[in-house]
Amino acid sequence: MSFESDMNAFTAKVEKRHREIFLGSVLEVERSVKEGSEITGAPGQPVDTGFLKGSWIPEFISRWLWSTSTNAEYGPHVEENVRGVTFRVGGPHSVKLTISGWPRIVDAVRARVVG
C-alpha cells in the first residue's frame, strides 16, 4: 500500500458517501413534499382526487442537480392555502417546510450514511 493508493481509496470512499448523502437527501425531499416528513414538519400533499399528489415528477437534471415539480395549475394555491381550507389528509406549505428543513434533511441522511 502506497500513500497514493491510500489517498485514492479515501477519495473514493468520500465520493461514495457524498453520492449516498445526495441521493438520500433528494429521496427525503420527495417524501417530505409528497407524503410529509417528521424531519421537516411538512404535512405532505392533500388528497381529494389524488391528481396533485400524483403530478409531482422528480427529475435528475445532472449528476448533482435534482428537481421535483408539478404541472397542477392549482398547486401554488394549495401550497399557499389561498382559500384557508382545512384538509383531511396532508396540508399546505409542504414545499416551504421542505426548503426550510433542508439542513435537517441533510443532517438526518448524513447521520444515516456516516453513522
Added chain:
Amino acid sequence: MYDRRAVRLALRAKLATLVVATTGSTALEATATGYARASGSFLADGFAIGMEVTPVAFTQTDPGVITGISALTMAIAGGRAVQASGSGRSLQAGLPSRREYENVSFTPTAGAPYVREQYVPGPGTKITYGPTGIVEYLPLYVPQIHVPSGVGVGAADAYADALITLFAPGTPITLAAGSELRVRGDSTPSSGQLLQSSPGFALVPVTVPLLLRTRNSI
C-alpha cells in the same frame, strides 16, 4: 417552553410596524377626490394603486385606498373631506388595516387590500444535552397581502418588498426571557408569485423562515 401565542403576538407586533411608502412630513392638501401636493412626487415616494394610506395631521384620519396616482395627485376611493394645503402632514402606506388573523371570522371589503396571516409551527429538535436542554424549532410566518385585482403589480410588489425588508435575515423578534426568536439567514424570507385569490383580489405570499430556541420544559 414553547409559548406559541407569545410567538404569534410578537410576530404580529413586528408586522404592524411595516412601512411600505411614506411622504414624510410635508405640505399636503385634501381634495374631494383624494390628496394633492405642489411639489415632490407620490410616485417617487413609492405609492401605488391598490395600497391603503393613512393620513396624519388631517381632519379626516381614517385610511383610504388609492385608486389613481400621479406625481402630484392621489385619488382615494370615496374621496376625502376637503382641507386646504398645510405643512407638517403626511401619508403613509403600512400594513393594511383589514387583517385576517387565523381562526377569526373575516369578510374582505371589495377594492380594499388586506393581510392574511398563517403561522406554521415547524419541527423541533433538541440541540443540547440534559433534561432542560435547548429545543430548536423552525417555524414559518406567512403573511399574505391581498390587493385588488386589475391594478397591476405595483402595490403587491411594494408590499412584498417591504415585508422582506422588515424581516431581514437575522432580525430578532423580542420574546420573554429564556426564548430566542429570529429570522433565519440560511433560508431567507422570500415572496411567491402573484396568485388570483378570492374574486376581486390577487395575493402575494411572503414566507419568513424563523429560528426559535427555547428551553425544554421537563
